[in-house]
Amino acid sequence: MATNVWQRTREGIMQLWRRSQPHRTEIIAAELETSREEAPAALTVDDQGTLNELRTQ
Template structure:
């Protein structure tokens, strides 16, 4: 798959899951449901139910600080969006418009959370983007 479309699906999954726990949830749910209704009407009701179930999971995971579940949900929705845009290339433009509306400056999709633990003589290297380490 085209790397640009992969990045779009990743951005959509991250934005969607992040906004599931935000005040913008209703608008987000309606936008994604509308997208599926236009592109894959036969799946729209199923997707709407999955969005609601995922939101409940996001709220529970957020309350429990369960980062693994949140990561799994992001991946789940990235996959769903990726499959939609592969099956219906016309969805790409509409998805971009939706993401621009929901996250105009891209801040939600760029949100990065990192956790690390080191013990003994271990080292931890973390980066939000590229990282180059030149140790010997």
């Protein structure tokens, strides 16, 4: 279920980027994937620095 929600959210974000700044769409997609991987890892080890950085993105 979480994966399905993530996919729908990601696609919605990407649609907004395609409309407003299509030249940045691939960069944003890569950043979303990186954040998706970093967040659970940072939570596991209580890495507040990484979590704060992800929040500001």
